[in-house]
Every structure is written in C-alpha cells, then in structure tokens.
Amino acid sequence: MAGAVRFYETGGPEVLRWETVDVGAPGRGEVRIRHEAVGLNFADTYFRSGLYPAALPAGMGVEAAGRIEAVGPDVHGFGVGDRVTYTGSPLGAYSTERVLPAEHLIALPGSIAADTAAAMTMRGLTAAYLLRRIHPLRAGDTVLLHAAAGGVGSIFTQWAKLLGISVIGTVSTEEKAEIAVANGCDHVVIHTREDIAARVRELTDGAGVPVVYDSIGASTYDASLRALSRRGLLVCFGTASGPVPPIDAMRLAVGGSLFVTRPALADYIADPAERAELAGELFAHVTSGRIRIAINQRYELPDAVHAHRELESGRGIGSSVFVV
Template structure:
C-alpha cells in the first residue's frame, strides 16, 4: 500500500502525518509516478504554515523524480518505464507514488540520477530563469546573492561563473562561507555581523550592484535596495525570513529609479517550449559536470517532521531530499 505525508491543519512541523493511502489510477491526461526521491523545499514550509493557502486536508511537496508506472487516456508524451522529474505540480510529492497531470513532467536523461533530479529540478529551473531570463547579464557584471550557501545559491553561483559574472554572497556562518566560496562566490558578507549595503559599496567602488537576488525577504529588503546601483533590479525570489514588506514606490525613485520584481517559477515554465529549453540547458550543465548539485541532507519520508525542523532552523546547506527507493 502506498504511503504519503499529509496535513489536516496548518502549523508547526508536528502537523505532518505519515499515512497509508489508497493507490490511485491515472485519469485522462494523467500519469502515476513511482518516486525514487522527493525534493525538500522552503516553499513546503509556506504551505504547511498557511502562508501559501492549500485546501485541507492536503498532501505536501511539489518536486519529485522517479519512473512512470501507468498512464491515462490521451497521454502521448510519456509511457510506463520513462524516467521523469517534475516541479510546480499540485501538492503531494511527499509520497511513495502519486498521480499527477502528465503536463507537469519532464523527461529525465539517463545521465542524471533520480536523487540529483529531486534535489535540483525546482532549484535548478529557478536558477535557470535567474541566469537566463530575468536580466540581460554582461560578462564582468557583479551581483549580490543572499543565502549564497542555499540550494538555489550554490547553483546560481556556479552558473554565474559560466557566464563570467562576479558574485557577492551573504551567509551566516564560516562553514557556509566556505561552501559558498567553493561554488563560485568571489566575496563573502556575513550578514549577521556586517553592514551588507556598506560592504557592497566598498566592493564596488561606491557604485553598487545592478542586481540583487534576494531569497530572504523581510529581514534583507532594506539592505538589498541600498546595495543597488542607479536603475538596479531587486529580484525577490524567496521569503525565508518572512514576506517582503510593502514597498513605497517613491523610495524606489529616491534610491535611484530602482526596479523590483517578485517572480514565480510557474510563470517561467508555463510554456512547454520554454520549460524544455530551460530544463535542457540545466540538464546539460549538470550532466557535463559544469554545475554540481550538492545533496547535503537526506531524510526518509516518514521523518518529514525533523526535516522541516532542520530547514526552518537554518541547519541545512545546499539541497535536501527525501530518499524513497534506490535507482
């Protein structure tokens, strides 16, 4: 009998329950996937706490990799036995198997293990649009990257090196600084004991950076805006410290005619052709070893409560996954 993690009310990690569930058969346009690995993402916490609304009771998790077991009517792009990965699907990835729309799936090359796919599909595609869609990067550009030792941060830093960019990364500890440097960060700022904006100005001869990639949110907004050069862009890609507070439009003008965007991955992979292009470039870099995916935490699905505790407490670095079964 399949198993899944579900929650019946929002709240602390303890609301997550490990349960037996009935095996579902795919309907028209759907497939059933047997998971080999499942991704653990900060967005999962947002659903669990109610920051992102979910109809309760609900499954949890949006990223997984495994093998197609069965397909429903009108599914032509996938067949039983296909290796697949996905992200941004309906909630429910924390499960040994599940049914979901075939349109969510991405074919997974044989060169990429399931665990790697589960660790990077959401983070990797996010990194792909940050590096390839959000801004017209020029070789030699310098940007500020918050949470540089996080899952997205490590991929973005490596991709930035491929594009000839310079990365100023913020971290909280010496351990995370070492990890960030090893993945391409040129300069480190310890945001808990340094004035981030002041250090950015020092590192850029007083000019500031053209782009700040901010996955922290509430606690870093002011420093992010103050780190930008004239007509710079703040990319609010995550809110690990809480939602971005309201931004006074006049302050954007006063601080240098700044821009702010709050992108969502779904809008960069909604078009199947664009999703395939971004995934292809990501998979190509990973398969060739140009971008390495660090899986620094592995959990069993029935240990989801502890996994969420660790993630919320900032105890994780790089990517975290749930191991469901071997390759």
C-alpha cells in the same frame, strides 16, 4: 499500499502526518509515478504554514523524480518505465507513489540520478530563470546573491561563473562562506557580523550592483535596496525570514529609480517550450560536470516533521532530499 505526508491544518512542522493512501489509476492526461527521491524545499513550509494557500486536507511537496508505472488516456510523449522528474502543482510529492497530470513531467536523462534530479529540479530551474530570463546580464556584471550556500545559491553561483558574472554572496557562518567560495563566489559577506550594503558599496567602488537576488525577504529587504546601483533591480524570489514590507514607491525613487519584482517559478515554466529550454540547459551543465549538485541532507518520508524543523533552523547547506 502507498504512503504519503498530508496535513489537515496549517501551522508548524507538527501538523504533517505520515499516512497510508490509496493511489488509484491515472485518469485522462495523467500518469502514476513511483517516486525514487523527493525534493525538500523551503517553499514547502509556505504551504504548510498557510503563507501559500492550499485546499485542506492536502498533500505536501511539489518536486520528485521516479518512474512512470501507468499511463492514462490522452497522454503523449511518455510511457510506462520512463524516468521523469517534475516540480510544481498539484501538491503531493511527499509520497511513495502518486497520480498527477503528465503536463508537469520533464523527461530525465539516464545520466542524472533520481536523487540528484529531486535535489535540483526546482532549485536548478529557479537558478535558470533568474539568470536567463529576469534581467539581461552580461559577462563582467556583478550581482548580489543572498543565501549563497543554499540549494538555489549553490547552483546559481556555479552557473553565473559559466556566464562570466561576478557574485557577491551573503551567508550566515564561516562554514557556509567556505562553501560559497568553493562554488565560485568572488566575495562573501557574513551578514551576521557585517553590514551587507556597506560591504557591497565597498566592493563596487561605491556604485552598488545592478541586480540583487533575494530569497530571504523581510530581514534583508532594506539592505538589498541599499546595495543597488542607480536604476537597479531587486529580485525578491523567496521569503525565508518573512514577507517583504509593502513597497514604498517614493523610496524607490530617492534610492535611484529602483525596480522591484517578485517572480514565481511557475510563470517561467508554464510554457512547455520554455520549460524544456531551461531544463535542457540545466541538465547539460549537470551532465557535463560544469554544475555540481551537493546533497547534504537526506531524510526518510515518515520523518518529514524532523526534516521541516531542520530546514527552518537554517543549519542546512546545499540541497536536501527525501529518499524513497
């Protein structure tokens, strides 16, 4: 029998349960996958807490990598034994096996290990759309990136350097600052002891940056706006500290005709062709060694409660995965 993490009510990590489940056979357009590694993402806590809606009871997790064990009718492009990775709905990635629609799958090159794929598919595709779709960045631009030593931050910074983009990264500790610099951050702001916006202004001769990438949310929103240059763009792509406050349109005006966007990965990989393009670019960088994926935390699936507690503590560095 297969095992899976499920939750029957929203709340803290303690609502997660490890259960034995009957996977069943894939239906039309579906495949059954045996997972080899599962991604652990901060977005998982949003479903668990109720910030993101989920029909309960529900599985947990949206990212994993493994091999196809069975294929249902009307599945094209994939077969039994194929190595695949995926990210996105429906929930249920925290499992040893599962059935899911084949439309979510991404073929995994033989040069990329399953644990690497599980650690980077969501984070890497997030970095991809942030850098390649949100704003027309050019070599020589300087941007501000919060949580620069995190999973997305580590990939984003390495990729930005390949594009000739300078990165000012924020972190919470000296240890994380060293990691951010090693990944290519040009400047690091330790937000626990420095004024982020003031430091950004100092580093940019008072101009500010054209784009701020903010996955933190509530606690950094004000500083992010103050760090922007005239007609700058704040990209709110996460809410680790809580949702951003309601947008005050007049503040955007007096701050320099600023822009704010709240993108979601799902809308940038919904089109199969665009998803394939972004994934192809990501995989090429990883395969060549131009982007390194650091897996610094590994857990067993039955230890999901502990994993979520550590994830929300903010002590983690780089990417985290469940080994299956």
